[in-house]
Amino acid sequence: xxxxxxxxxxxxxxxxxxxxxxxxxxxxxxxxxxxxxxxxxxxxxxxxxxxxxxxxxxxxxxxxxxxxxxxxxxxxxxxxxxxxxxxxxxxxxxxxxxxxxxxxxxxxxxxxxxxxxxxxxxxxxxxxxxxxxxxxxxxxxxxxxxxx
Amino acid sequence: xxxxxxxxxxxxxxxxxxxxxxxxxxxxxxxxxxxxxxxxxxxxxxxxxxxxxxxxxxxxxxxxxxxxxxxxxxxxxxxxxxxxxxxxxxxxxxxxxxxxxxxxxxxxxxxxxxxxxxxxxxxxxxxxxxxxxxxxxxxxxxxxxxxx
Numbered sequence: 001x002x003x004x005x006x007x008x009x010x011x012x013x014x015x016x017x018x019x020x021x022x023x024x025x026x027x028x029x030x031x032x033x034x035x036x037x038x039x040x041x042x043x044x045x046x047x048x049x050x051x052x053x054x055x056x057x058x059x060x061x062x063x064x065x066x067x068x069x070x071x072x073x074x075x076x077x078x079x080x081x082x083x084x085x086x087x088x089x090x091x092x093x094x095x096x097x098x099x100x101x102x103x104x105x106x107x108x109x110x111x112x113x114x115x116x117x118x119x120x121x122x123x124x125x126x127x128x129x130x131x132x133x134x135x136x137x138x139x140x141x142x143x144x145x146x147x148x
Numbered sequence: 149x150x151x152x153x154x155x156x157x158x159x160x161x162x163x164x165x166x167x168x169x170x171x172x173x174x175x176x177x178x179x180x181x182x183x184x185x186x187x188x189x190x191x192x193x194x195x196x197x198x199x200x201x202x203x204x205x206x207x208x209x210x211x212x213x214x215x216x217x218x219x220x221x222x223x224x225x226x227x228x229x230x231x232x233x234x235x236x237x238x239x240x241x242x243x244x245x246x247x248x249x250x251x252x253x254x255x256x257x258x259x260x261x262x263x264x265x266x267x268x269x270x271x272x273x274x275x276x277x278x279x280x281x282x283x284x285x286x287x288x289x290x291x292x293x294x295x296x
Contacts (some may be wrong), residue, residue: 024284044192
């Protein structure tokens with residue numbers, strides 16, 4: 001394991017360097033984490049959302065397999081290490097502010113991204129323009145919007 | 149504007165209620181925010197990533213138009229209020245933990261989601277499996293992966 005005191009990524013530059021430059025200067029938050037959006041590389045379905053620390057981001061880039069930081073377990077976590085449902089990346093992107101990453105990936109094994117056993121963690125919809133009330137009902141999602 | 153002291157959403161229930169229940173019990177972080185992923189409703193392209201406080205989430209659900217909380221400006225922000233590039237939602241979902249929301253939307257006006265003038269904020273790719281070094285280069289993205 002690399003020396004944790006040596007930064008793995010370039011320091012943040014000016015706003016212009018961050019937005020228009022071609023050097024990766026990821027911003028980690030006060031807890032040392034950056035949000036990661038994972039979508040199905042084919043369909044664009046959002047599969048999961050998780051966090052990476054510098055080591056998880058480095059390992060993901062180096063191996064092409066999704067690694068994350070579990071905030072609840074306070075531990076590095078290779079997605080699918082136990083279940084076999086690893087995340088094989090096709091592409092990783094960052095946004096204008098370089099404070100989030102987007103992973104386009106395939107879920108290997110059973111093709112299940114969610115710990116509840118579902119393909120995607122986003123299996124419930126929140127009705128729009130309903131009455132504003134504290135008990136907003138959710139609707140189970142029957143099909144992936146991008147599978148037609 | 150509603151009394152800010154009256155919660156707009158149900159309190160968090162048990163792990164089972166959060167994961168398997170059909171009541172929306174969003175989790176806001178220590179700053180009172182929940183992450184929001186915005187994708188193009190047709191293509192699945194990730195357009196932007198932002199944060200919502202309880203009011204922004206309530207307004208988004210009530211109007212079907214994307215509202216967010218700007219952490220830098222510390223202000224509620226209706227996307228497109230000045231530019232005309234409003235976000236018209238087709239669907240909103242939440243994940244297993246109910247601590248993130250996914251907005252499937254159309255960008256109105258010029259169809260530009262990013263403040264830099266691009267359709268999506270994710271216009272740069274990070275090469276996978278390159279040498280591990282602090283100066284990771286980015287690659288400009290030429291086309292949307294989901295536009296074929």
